[in-house]
Amino acid sequence: MRVLIVEDDEVLARALRQALQHAGMVPDVCHDGHQAQVLGCVERYDAAVLDLGLPGQDGLSTLRHWREQGQHFSVLVLTARSRWSDKLDAFQAGADDYLTKPFLEDEVVTRLRVLHRRHQGRATPIVTVGPLRYDTIADRFQLDERHLTLTAQEQRILAHLIQRAGQVVSRADIAEHVYARDLDPDSNTLDVLIGRIRRKLSPHTLIHTERGRGYRLALKEDPDALA
CATH class of the missing domain: 1.10.10.10 (Winged helix-like DNA-binding domain superfamily/Winged helix DNA-binding domain)
Known part of the structure; x- marks a missing residue:
């Protein structure tokens, strides 16, 4: 599974990258919304882990652009924002799942695998x-x-x-x-x-x-x- 990690906290992004690599995934990392917007449209990803508070362009705008351009890979929003209104905005923009910080890296891996299975149209793992x-x-x-x-x-x-x-x-x-x-x-x-x-x-x-x-x-x- 090829995954785009969009996270401006470089320490956290590095930890996520290592966790996904250890789980057998192929992660790419970027740290700002504009770069993520481009990568999501020109590269082929199975999923993305997306922070909302990003420099350059916020995560919701990036997500909306992906969906408007017909990019249908699964998106797991990973953010410190825990209000229901933030979650609602993310799902309306096209997110497939939402996880608040702090989190367990194993949970990110598991959620990505579940999203990928759903995207493949399989009811069983x-x-x-x-x-x-x-x-x-x-x-x-x-x-x-x-x-x-x-x-x-x-x-x-x-x-x-x-x-x-x-x-x-x-x-x-x-x-x-x-x-x-x-x-x-x-x-x-x-x-x-x-x-x-x-x-x-x-x-x-x-x-x-x-x-x-x-x-x-x-x-x-x-x-x-x-x-």
């Missing part, structure tokens, strides 16, 4: 493709009911693929959601990581290469998924 099972809240995989051990990058790639099970996912799309905005992976890196994941999913064949298009995670015997 468990995604299953044949023998592969993914708990979106705990961020854990099981294969044949056994815990699947993955590196951080392998975990992010497989999570991204299973969230889009049955769909072709381009290499560029995977790179955008797995690597930080300022990191340009080597052209062979994804091939190597996909190869490692495939070996760990053995003897099952779940990741299929669509030449010139990308990768698809699906059961081989499912003709609809592979059409």
Whole structure:
């Protein structure tokens, strides 16, 4: 999951970034509303953590601009403002959730995962493709009911693929959601990581290469998924 953190408190932003990275997410950070407005429209995010009191442009104006421009990624407002009127303004501007400071970092992670699951249209936190099972809240995989051990990058790639099970996912799309905005992976890196994941999913064949298009995670015997 790729997340934009918009927070002018650099210490807090750094702590959030570390917490999200530890949870297997890919966070970008900015500290003012104008930059956030641009990033939210030109980059592809799954969610944003947005403070309301920002320099340059306040969080509500930034959020309204995103929605007016057709950006529908989930937005978790994270602010010290606890009045009902502030919450109402945030929800009317297009927020999906609202959390007041102080907060637990684990709660931010959990709320982001729940928002992402809702955004994907899933009523359950468990995604299953044949023998592969993914708990979106705990961020854990099981294969044949056994815990699947993955590196951080392998975990992010497989999570991204299973969230889009049955769909072709381009290499560029995977790179955008797995690597930080300022990191340009080597052209062979994804091939190597996909190869490692495939070996760990053995003897099952779940990741299929669509030449010139990308990768698809699906059961081989499912003709609809592979059409």
